[in-house]
Amino acid sequence: MGGVRRFFWRLINVIRPSREEASLAREIASHLSLLEDQYRRRGQSADEARRSARLTLGGVERTKALHRDARSIRWLGDLVADTRYAAPSFARTPGFTIVAVLTLALGLGGNTAIFTLVHRVLVNALPVTDPAQLVELRLHQRERPGQGRVQRLVSRLSDVPR
């Protein structure tokens, strides 16, 4: 249950990456001032206390990055950000975009077609001398016609199981 809830919140944070940024900054500032109070009570000067507080926290920017990674889904967020960046530049140069998309489409299509052929003919060829002579034998139950199971591929009548 908790997992589903968390996934939902992470998706929301992918769509609105800065949603919790202000609250996080406020929380870290408050954490730092509590740490500074602690170091000042131990007799450090204001400057020393500020430095010690940051060291104990482990860096403000690092903490923010850890928080971002945990509250969102990083790769999905990056994908959204890249798309938002790329879409306008595609729209600005429609000619280039069309050529690029067609090139990719042709390349992928050609590759797929040729691989399918090679796969059928070379990789996945049937291990018999004359595949064209093979017969597919189906068994049917009388009560349920049409639901045949492929029982066996046979090439000679004498191969049919009795």
Place this chain on the structure above:
Amino acid sequence: METSGDASRVDLLPGTLDLIVLCTLATIGSQHAYGIAARIERVAERSIRLNQGTLYPALVRLEQRGWINGTWQTTENNREAKYYAITRSGTRALAEQAAWWQRSAGLVNRLLTSEAE
């Protein structure tokens, strides 16, 4: 293993921090990140290395699961801070996670201490 000067201090096992934070909140009641870190360090008696900032991802995970709940309040020294409190489903989750942890830690312990037969 670390071979630096504080070799006796250990890094937390990944995944255990969430359980530790949940357990801390169940024990001491509503508390802010600084207070949680202070309590963990006090209980561990300086035997763990804890960058206090690493609490934040754990707090987000727990809050997104609905196991803890954060609200802004004022500390006794008049500072504002976000206080986290364990929820009812958090208490249930803590019981489950603690049982799981004890089972797996117990198994590893038995394996480590069992003598050859």
